Amino acid sequence: MPWISVKDALKAAPGTIVTIKGWVRTRRDSKADGGLSFLALHDGTCFDTIQIVAKGNLSNYASEVAKLTTHCAVEATGVIVQNPKGGNEISADASSGEVKVVGWVDNPDHYPIQPKPHSFEFLRELAHLRVRTNTFGAVARVRHTLSMAIHRFYDQRGFFYVHTPIITGSDCEGAGQMFKVSTLDFVNAPRLQNGEAVHAQGVKVSGAEVSSGKTPAPSTPRHLDTSSPDFSADFFGKQTHLTVSGQLNVETYACALSRVYTFGPTFRAENSNTSRHLAEFWMIEPEIAFANLQDDAKLAEDFIKFLIQTMLNERADDMKFFDERIEKGLLTRLKEVLDKPFRHLPYTDGIKILKDAIASGKAKFEYPIEWGKDLQSEHERYLTEQHFKQPVVLMNYPKQIKAFYMRENDPGTDGAPGATVAAMDVLVPQVGEIIGGSQREERLDKLDARIEEMGLPIKEYWWYRDLRRYGTVPHAGFGLGFERAMMFLTGMQNVRDVIPFPRAPKQCEF
């Protein structure tokens, strides 16, 4: 018999005999017709299960079929028939079919995934099993389709996919705490004393003992030796980290290939314990040459709308589930985002709106707001959810709250009382900031001034500065947090539930 997916079986012509391989979600028994069991079977290929009607005349009916419990693995062969409700089901009886048990579930009374609602908190502790549930199956399929959509969007527009490195030798990416990457033995690491390399007794690094060493005084226990490790003896010969952003690297490719993007994992060692932060997450960062902030905002808007449209087209079954069970009104919210043009708003005007709202009593905020300060999430929510009721692209932020690489605007842009940079944040209802981007500073003198102003180690930026010395061009880009996009598209409330195996402070199981 041909083995077909549940997805295909639900659309197959009645009368065909097929084999389905999957896992039991529920079993219900009936004494009708001399006994039969209804098995809801899923194989992950689509949201729905298909019902197997296992007849009592199957040779293993009493011994096996009637004992199946949730998530037993089976191979079922039978004929496709229409059930009274009009959908397809598979009738398996002794004449034309069988139900083979491939894998039993031990101790079904203790098997943690049951045919009943479970809290996400509980399922989070069972990341290896939770994908068998409706919700996490749907999340997994949406996540896949979203990844494909992202690549398709950029590919169709002539962008090249650039694999920026995951291990980085520059500690100047400037986006938060980094994870160290090292092959040094933490206990007996070679040390620097007074700036000179010393080595632990008997310890070799990369097969060669560190030369030119004094040993620490023998009376100093190793664990009390607080001198800094000698990273010249480390794997890369310098201190290295996991990347926090591919942006600086991808900029180099934009300045040769014109339109590029990177899509990969990024890492932040911040001690953030929230429903919106992960230590390991995925980020999409396009970069376009010969482009300004307006071009950047346009790309961001097209991008978000493309992703929504693709989900509605290609994952309709899963999206319907999210709309019904996870966030009521999700589809309406997404369609509204799709239909309206994004509202472009200078930061300076945004502050005015917020101040007016406070003055007129329309809004009350916990944190004070004034020009020059970054917006709190309550302020962002007010703008997108109360005032405009649509996505807002906030542009031209005060220079002092933004990164060194952002292009400085002409004085007086938007009537701002201070210096601004060509930065933009895309704020969406429910989620808040989903995209952060900017036009990059392409003028070497301005860039250097900024690096110095912020006290950054200018030597480290030698290759980044080279881009401004050799054929510099205006360019711009943004970053989209992949998991934030997942939350926006599914209505899932916790970022740990939209990635298969979440990594967060004190959490690295599986």
Added chain:
RNA sequence: UCCCCGAUAGCUCAAUGGUAGAGCGAGCGGCUGUUAACCGCUAGGUUCUAGGUUCGAGUCCUAGUCGGGGAGCCA
């Protein structure tokens, strides 16, 4: 990291400082082309950990661990 809340059966939760319970799930039986099925019976517990108060602690106190919500940082 800060503030608040929580941890009791496989799961979701009850239990005035005084005999640890229910619903769901599981097992057995009944009924039924069932589909959040229904009815009956049964089993299932080191009450997160370590201390302390008390004649007596799931309950009160201290510390810790883990989880949740909010904030900060940000994507």
